[in-house]
Structures are given as C-alpha cells and as structure tokens.
Amino acid sequence: MYIASSPRLSTVLLAALPLLIGCAEGGRTRGDASIRPDGAIAMTDASAARCSATIACPAGSTCCGAVCIDTETNPSHCGGCGMACSPRGSSCVAGTCHCGGGEACTPGETCCGATCENLVTSSTSCGACGNLCGPDEVCTTGVCGASPCVPECGEGERCVGDTCRCGAHEACGAGESCCDGECADTDSDPMSCGACGHACARDEGCVRGECVAMMCPAPCATGETCVGTSCRCGSGPTCGRTSACCGGMCRSVSSDPMNCGACGHACSPGQQCCGGACIDTRSDVSNCGACGAVCGDTADGCTRGRCTCGGGPECLLFPCLAGLCFL
Secondary structure, three states, rough: OOOOHHHHHHHHHHHHHHHHHHHHHOEEEEEEEEOOOOOOOEEEEOOEEOOOOOOEOOOOOEOOOOOOOOOOOOOOOEEEEEEEOOOOOEEEEEEEEEOOOOOOOOOEEEEEEOOOEEOEEEOOOOOOOOOOOOEEEEEOOEEEEEOOOOOOOOOOOOEOOOOEEOOEEOOOOOOOEOOOEEEOOOOOOOOOOOOOOOOOOOOEEEOOEEEEOOOOOOOOOOEEEEOEEEEEEEEEEOOOOEEEEEEOOEEOOOOOOOOOOOOOOOOOOOOOOEEEEEEEEOOOOOOOOOOOOOOOOOOOEEEEEEEEEEEEOOOOOOOEEOOOOOO
C-alpha cells in the first residue's frame, strides 16, 4: 500500500512516535505518567502538579481544583481541599493545623508567628500581628487608643473594658501593688519588699518596705520562718509540739500517715500512724484495730484488727494461757 508523503503527515507521525514507543514499553506514555486500566492518565512524578478528571494525582496527594496537593502538610488545604489553617494556624502537620509548636488557636484568635493573639484586645498585636500599642494605650476593638479607665490603672495593672485588673483579679487595693498578676503589700511582703520582686533573705522580714533581720526569741522549728518577732508556718502561726511545719502547713507527725514521725515520711498501705510510728493495726497487740487499743491478758495475739487467743476469739473472763482460756 502506497502512502503519499507530505510535510503535514510527517509532523503527525513524529508527534505520535513517543506514544507508540511508550505503548511498546508497558503502557507508559512519558516519564511522569501512565495509563490506568480505566483509561485515565495517572501522574507518577510529584513535580507534575496538574490534575483533572482524566489525569490523577500521585499517591499521597489530592486533586484540589486542578493542582495536586499534599493535604497532610499544606496549610492552605490541611486535611482536605480548601481547609486553610490561616488565621488560626501557621503550619499543617498530619492533616491538622498548628500554631508554632502547639495546637491551632481557638476561634477568635489569630496565629501570630508562634503565639495565639486576640487582635481585638491584644496590646502587642492590636488589629494586626505585631502591631504594638503605646505604653499608655490599650487595644479596643482592634485599635490602639487612650485608656478608658478613670482613674488610670496602677503600675502592673491593665485596663479591660473600663475596669482595671491585676492579672485575672480585680484591681489592687490601697497600699498594694500589682506584681506579676498578683496583689502584694510591698510594706510587709518579704517576696516583694519595697518593690515588686525584691525578695528578702531567708532570715529577714519585710518591715515598712525594708528587709530587716528577724528578732524571734528562740530559733524557729524546721520549716518555719521568723516574721517580725514570731515564728510562722507558711501564712499561719507556729505549729504545736506534736506538729511540724510541712510545706507551709502544720501536720500532726504523731498521727498523720503521710507525715508520720517527720515531714514526708508516709506509712505503707494498711498502716496507721500511732505516736509517730507506722503500725499495722491489723496485727499489733498494742494497737489492735486502732492506735492505743491494747490486747490484755485475755488474748495472746491480734488478727485482722481483733484480739485473739490461740487464733480464736478472745477469752471473755479468763486469761489466755498457751493459746487456751483457763479458769
């Protein structure tokens, strides 16, 4: 059969040559695609990011619009097409949005770098990330402006709405200062003596805003501190003779099973603290069933917290000798 040659026919044959070669090599038409059994072209090269109804994406990516997207890591399509992390997140990890190294911000907040900010009220990101208000300004509805609080808030406090607050608390009272979100009396607080954060030494107290040596008549017990002329356990008075100051709280070391005999000495399960000693009241004849419950001569043992004679019931009227009740 004779086929007349022409420039147009030659062009068509040359264009079809790669397809013919690809079919002869197992169905591949080019280096980054293959023909699927349903006739669609499947892209095998991740760099070939275009997709359509007949061109599938490589494994691990999803066709979003006409582009192959890895929805496990793409912050514009995190977990699915069109599911953008912004403004609550800045990165996508395993199909979940994150802000910095933490979870995505809550609704109403914006991820600014690695921090969640409320652009409506944040004085460090007012209206936009990184937009700082002036030292005498507050952020209201996303705009920096003069404080609406009258009179002005004290040092360390901030104006919320039209109310001054110290951290999560109300404004401090007269004679107090807002120190790291807590109100403190700088005239007497040894941790903020005279000024916020100025701590006195362990053996000093704060008197009228100055750290002074303590003048207790006798050395304070372990765990207590001398405040003025009195020993104190935490914020309370000194502990009694049968108690000890454990972590700022008075504990009875003669009966407290968590501090038996000394602070932090805990009895084992099943034991009670009797006179500062850990006792198993289920078997101790001097503390049978309870601290101080002594089995008399009508018994020779303690079993499960009950006095016994020879392993049996305690004798009622007669002494227990050699495990037997005698007249």
